[in-house]
Amino acid sequence: MPRPTGPPIGLALTRTAKAVSRAFDDALAAAGGSLPAWLIMISLKTRSLGNQRELAEAIGIRGATLTHHLNTMEADGLVIRRRDPANRRIHQVELTDRGETLFRQLAAAASTHDQRLRTGFSDEEIATLEQLLRRLQHNVSGEAHDRASRSDA
């Protein structure tokens, strides 16, 4: 069983992720939003999603958690849910005008945040970082590991 060559990369990643995520949360909050709301809106705008389950999966949360956020967002007048006439089990989620406005504000905040993140990085370095991140994600998101492979229920 070979040991890691250097200091745990997971620890460095955890620390950076915490600091960067917190900064991003703060930026979104200052613009009147939140990370889940932003992820939901960006998914609604950029992807063609069939149902809420796909939406939840795209964001990395469970269906009930998505419902929770949609309830808040609907109460805030950001989205409306209406049933699909063709299959009334499906609730179609749409941004309201107010939702569109907030989306643009959050997009601006995210852009500003991104420029702050990119400070001192060349385009090539950003590309390298993106590639490394993708590979990291792949390494953990592949097959479930041992712990989950035995089903005793």
Next chain:
Amino acid sequence: MPRPTGPPIGLALTRTAKAVSRAFDDALAAAGGSLPAWLIMISLKTRSLGNQRELAEAIGIRGATLTHHLNTMEADGLVIRRRDPANRRIHQVELTDRGETLFRQLAAAASTHDQRLRTGFSDEEIATLEQLLRRLQHNVSGEAHDRASRSDA
């Protein structure tokens, strides 16, 4: 106001961080721990910290939040807190034998997780990743940005 050159790096980072953090949380939980407990223990083991405030800062949480975790850990028999005879305001935190045992188990789990993360990465790529992460963290952890610079309270 220049716009980002490519897709938001913050979004990619958020997604990767979420997936990797979740996998790490799961690994620690499977070993009988949690992320905060692990961060606390690793700080106790590797750093010489004067007081709990420094410990909290090292982990990136507030003092009251640290107390909360220490309460749980003490109830679980992982740490003990005793007052410094020289300055009885200071509570010295120490790992118990049971805490040491769990620390080793979590270290093993973290190591396994790290090897999973490193899959397919060369040492050079890991070094590059570490450097990029450090720079990202620096970009957000520096001076507070605009939002916070006007004090109206």
Next chain:
DNA sequence: TATTGTTATACTCTATAACTATA
């Protein structure tokens, strides 16, 4: 019965404010 989504409930992590103990 299977699918889609919601409701009810609870857990974890975090935070702020008020408090106690010590100096």
Next chain:
DNA sequence: TATAGTTATAGAGTATAACAATA
């Protein structure tokens, strides 16, 4: 008064289990 830490309380995000609606 200032410093170290705790307690009380709250809020955000997430999850599972049970439920309702629709097919």
